[in-house]
Amino acid sequence: MPSNPTLLDDQPATGAPPSSPSATTIGDLEAGLDRLQSQGPPARRDLVRSLLPVAAVVALLCVWQILSWAGLKRSDLLPGPLTVAASLADAFADGTLQRAVATSLLRGVSGFAIAILIATPLALLLAQVRTLRAALGPLVSGLQVLPSVAWVPAAIIWFGLTDATVYFVVLMGATPSIVNGLLSGIDQIPPQYRSVGTVLGATRLQHTLLITLPAALPAYLGGLKQGWAFSWRSLMAAEIIAVGGSIGFGLGSMLQQGRDLSSMPLVMAAILAILVVGIVIELLVFSPLERRLLRRRGLLTQGAS
């Protein structure tokens, strides 16, 4: 037993060669080992990588402009990017664009927020009560597959042409995704974490708030992301179908207006606006959240975007 010297505190049991005076303390030795074994700060992200998508968009715009110049279709059927840009500028100048974006975003975000408030406790409840999960689980998954446009006619019959119709459709679109995201997150929690909570003496509520929710957060965020996508799509569908009444003028309404006026530039302008809002939300909200979440847990390898 070479590692069994007289057990004096603060004397290294091994490691120090006999020739060196016992100047190395446990602290020193450990600090050295720690320095060697832990990783430094992550490398900076490559600038070129973030410019690639921009380059792709520019290339697409060029192809589009060339196609419209080539005159394969009548220019009122295939307007070029410049025409569409002009139409966007018009809508911006008279304020309809801002109004439509603001109306749609406000609805989308508040509908989504309501969906989160409903879906989160529902998922936690389903995760806790086995019989309820068995009974409702397949239904929730089924609802996730059902295109939420299917709810529009029903909602119009129930709520008429009011904002309630729009909120209802958004809710039905987003809730199942959020519930399923959180549920699968909870299912994937390593049993070890549960044991940790139990051993540390967590109550049921503390278990849920301090162990279950944070542990399920990545999958929950995935569910939220998908839920937002469904919210936004459902919202557009609802706005296209349900126009008039007390319903405000959103991006979907703008799209429908373009169709009514047979104005292809307006239609394409509306499509672009819808797309851009989707991309901006993803880039400004979900992508940074996800990246931060994963990086903090060491799940994001350097260089992956």
Place this chain on the structure above:
Amino acid sequence: MTTTTAPEAPSVLIENLAKAYPGGPTVLEGITTSIARGEFVCILGASGCGKSTLLNVLAQLEPPTTGAIEVPDDGAAFMFQEASLLPWLTARGNVELALRLRGVPARERRQAATELLHLVHLGEAGGKRPHQLSGGMRQRTALARALAQDRELLLMDEPFGALDAITRDLLHDELERVWKATGRTIVFVTHNVREAVRLGQRVLLLSSRPGRIVEQWQVTDSIRNDAAAAAALTRDITDRLRQEISHHA
């Protein structure tokens, strides 16, 4: 303080304990022993013999199938076999969580966590997350968290199994220091005979399938401090363990 002659009530009592997982074979059978307050007991056994199962029963994470156990009322602190630090919390956050769940008021937690991290020589690394720590640092954080529970009984499931020899020796010294300083009862599971003799006052050997206590040894201070005697005891126990394993060949 390291003598085993404790006249008071034992910390842990295990009586004729048997454990089988639902639908599985008997893992543990006829385990009877008592562990004195402040004693350091090592449990040795081949892989899969039921060491973790025994600790899980003692920690009341698993119910015993038959038999009875008696552990301190406030339960046990547990250091798990696998990495069990919560990845969304920093090292300090993990320690503070234990303090929080123990009911330590918010303003005292930070100070207490700092002291515990210093105790395991991790004062600098408190702000790092588990994935940024080395294996040894993670285990020390887990030790700090287990100490934060401030229970009289500390269960440790092969806590240093995956570490290199130098780190492990350091942690042995630290653990011994902490044990002497706090007077806790420690049940330490390992499959490393040297480790068991190095740390334990008493070494229990479990057989495999089913797991029973087949033999136990006292490691007195005089043995521990005498390299030759310790080596001889290690050889003895290793032989007995080999015999137990080849039994199943």
